[in-house]
Amino acid sequence: MLQFNAMQEQSFFRQLFPGLEEELYEEIEQHGDIRHIPAGAAMLRKGQTIRATMLVLEGIVKLYQEDDEGNEFFMYDIEPGEACAVSMVCTYRQENSQVLAKAMTDVTVLTIPLQYMDEWLGKYKSWHYFVIRTWRARYEELLNTINAIAFKNMDERLEFYIQGQVKKMGRHIKLTHQEIATDLNSSREVISRLMKKMEKNGWMIIHRNSFEWIKP
C-alpha cells in the first residue's frame, strides 16, 4: 500500500486515464492506494465483499465466472487503463462479487475506497462518464463471450483466444495446453488435438510450454 510518490507516477496515471478533471486527479492521488499483486494471485473471489474500486495500472487481470462447484470460466481480460466494473458498485452498500479476478501477470492496481464512488459521482462529470463507459465496455465483452460459447465451435474459439493473446503478448505465447483448456472451459486433450491441427496447417509452431503463432 503505497501512495503516489513521484511526479512520474502521477503523469503515468494521467496518461492511462485521460480526460478527467484536475481536481479529480488530485483526489485520486490523495485517496487511492497503489497495490502490487503477484502473478497468479486471486484479486477478487466470488462471494467476497467488495471493499474498493480497482483501476489497473500495469499487468493483465483475467476475469472468470465462478460457479458453486468451483469451476472457472474465463470471460475477458482487464488491461492497464481499464477498471474492474464489478468493483464499481455505486450504491455505497457493499456488495458481493459474482466473479473471480486473477492476476495473470504481476499487476499494479490503484484501489479507491468505495465511499468515494458516490461522492465523485456527484462531483465529477468525467467520473460518471468513466463509470458508465466501464460498465458498457464490460457488458460488450460479455456479449462477445456469449457469442463465442453460443455459436462457435472449439476450433474457432481457440483461434480467437490465441489471436487475443498474440495481440497482447506478441507471437511467442507461454501457455501450456492445460492452461488454455482451463480458460476455454475445455480439456487438455481437445486443445492438444486442435493445436496439432493448426500446426499441420502451418498456423503455429508448438514447443513444450509455449508456441509461436505464424498465421498473420
Added chain:
Amino acid sequence: MLQFNAMQEQSFFRQLFPGLEEELYEEIEQHGDIRHIPAGAAMLRKGQTIRATMLVLEGIVKLYQEDDEGNEFFMYDIEPGEACAVSMVCTYRQENSQVLAKAMTDVTVLTIPLQYMDEWLGKYKSWHYFVIRTWRARYEELLNTINAIAFKNMDERLEFYIQGQVKKMGRHIKLTHQEIATDLNSSREVISRLMKKMEKNGWMIIHRNSFEWIKP
C-alpha cells in the same frame, strides 16, 4: 407516437420508475414519446443505429444475441420498469446495436431522444444512478446467462427456468414445449423428453399447451 395525455399515465410512470427528481419526471413527460409495438415485432436489430433510449412501460421485451449468420440466442427479458441498457448510450455519438430486441407481447415503451442522455446526466443525479443501475443489472443478467450455458446441463437449466416461471406466474404454466425450447436455445424434442422425465419423477403434470408444477 403519443405524448403523455392523462394524469393517470403520469402517475403510472412514476410508480414504475420511482425515485427520480420532480423536474426530471417533467422533462421525461415533455420529451418522451409513447410508442406501441405489436407482439413479435423487432424493436432493435443488430447493426441498427440507436436513435433513442427505451423505457419499458408494459409488456415483455426479449433480448437476443444475434450473430452474423442470423442465429439468435436468447439472453434475458426486459420487464416494465426496466430499461434497455443497450439503448442508453451516453456518448451522444450514435452507436450500433449489438443485440436484437423483440417484443414478446404487445409492448408500450417510452422513447427518449439520445440528446437528452448527456444533458440529463449532467443535470439529474437520479438519472445517472438509474443509468448505472441499469447497466449493472444487465451485466448481471449476462453473467447468469453465461453461468447457465457454461456450467449447466439442459435438465438443470430447464428446471431453473420453470422454477422462475412458477415464481412469476404460479404453478399452472401456459407455455408450449416449443416456446420453452426457444427461450433455452434448445429444440422442442429435447425439452419434450426432459419434461416427460420430470413427469415420470412426479415433478409435474403435462397437459396440452400447459403444465402444472408439483415439485415444491
Added chain:
DNA sequence: CTTGTTGTGTGACCAGGATCACTGATAGAT
C-alpha cells in the same frame, strides 16, 4: 362427426467434445 391444425411422444442417428488410458517427449535438477 370429420377434417385440418397445432402440439406432443419417440426412436434412430449424428457430431462435438469430454473422459479414460496410455505412450512418448523434454526441460531442468542432481
Added chain:
DNA sequence: ATCTATCAGTGATCCTGGTCACACAACAAG
C-alpha cells in the same frame, strides 16, 4: 549425463444434445 516431473499426442469410448422422420393426440371450425 541421467533421472524425474511435467507436458504433449493419440486412440477408444461415452454422453449430451441436435436433427430427422414419423405417429399420434387434442382441439377448433365447418
